[in-house]
Amino acid sequence: MVTTRFAPSPNGPLHLGHAYSAIVAHDLARAAGGRFLLRVEDIDGVRSKPELAAEFRADLQWLGLEWTEVPAQSSRFASYDDAAQRLKDMGLLYSCNCTRADIAAAAVEAGPEGPVYPGTCQGKNIPGEGAAWRLDITRALARTGTLHWTDDLAGQQRAVPDQAGDVVLLRKDAPASYDLAATLDDARDGVTLVTRGRDLFSASHIHRLLQELLGLPVPRWHHHALLVDKSGTKLAKRRGSPSLADRRLAGEDGQKLAQALRQSRFPAGISLDPS
Incomplete structure (x- = not known):
């Protein structure tokens, strides 16, 4: 259905x-x-x-x-916590206390959403309390290999989540980022066709990666x-x-x-x- x-x-x-x-x-x-x-x-x-x-x-x-x-x-905080812990146990998340200004100053390239995070906090073991948690894209892709997803209008896509850099999955000011929460919620709600605007096309590359890492079903997309x-x-x-x-x-x-x-x-x- x-x-x-x-x-x-x-x-x-x-x-x-x-x-x-x-x-x-x-x-x-x-x-x-x-x-x-x-x-x-x-x-x-x-x-x-x-x-x-x-x-x-x-x-x-x-x-x-x-x-x-x-x-x-x-009402879904527990599911976000559980998924984040699974990713931490895989060694795929690291804590980060960089501000937006820090990232803008250190970034050497721009992605779909602006400056790409340059991995400043990787390997620094920053205390997690009060910090954001980022997904190590390189390690994640080494685990999954090449992935694909299908948009009803744009056709089959090869997932390129690395174009956004190491995205935040656990925010400092919220239980989860849009990427993590929306991906988990769509799976839990049985969504088979994700419809949203073209401005969120790039997010679907990250969501496809998260689906693979967390063993979630893969929907079709329709970016209008x-x-x-x-x-x-x-x-x-x-x-x-x-x-x-x-x-x-x-x-x-x-x-x-x-x-x-x-x-x-x-x-x-x-x-x-x-x-």
Whole structure:
């Protein structure tokens, strides 16, 4: 059975980009007679606002979507701890106390997400308390060998997790990074088709590696185009993109909006990124 999910973080209201992503996941599942899940990713420290989860449900209902809700990330800390311990026991994690400024100053190359961590803390045995924990990509790939994954739109991919360097899996300020938590949660929830925007394409290389290391099932992926404003910048909470809640409370017809998004008819100043 095809199972997709929409997994928003309650650190700000949903906007049209979220609506488009949710509709893509919903419709792909429905077309295959499968399941569409809602999972609230609420482990982003003080930025998480529990009250927003109710707003998310209201927004999805307003759009005319139907879903099954699964437990939020805040109920899953034990699974993150267990996976991290397994990786530590394999000798694949090391602690790191570098700041972003330290990394930017020491990096010699840039990856998809910015400066690539140069391995400054490898082999230093930094006390784990108060530190982040990074995945030793070189050791991990030596253990797994070459890996592949499939995107419905881009086709088969060879996993290249090393392009991002030694990524953080356990953050200083949260129980797990997005990479670790999302990978574990998708496996636990039985997600078979991971739908998300093209901006997260590079993350799937890391997720494929984690699946192999932890013996998790391998889904297919579907990285859809992004909604952008008239300047070509993707819609984002932090840039104050108009919220779905504002549209809903103003009396706009959510189901008509959803149908327009399906047909690539967007409000003025919004379009799909053609890249």
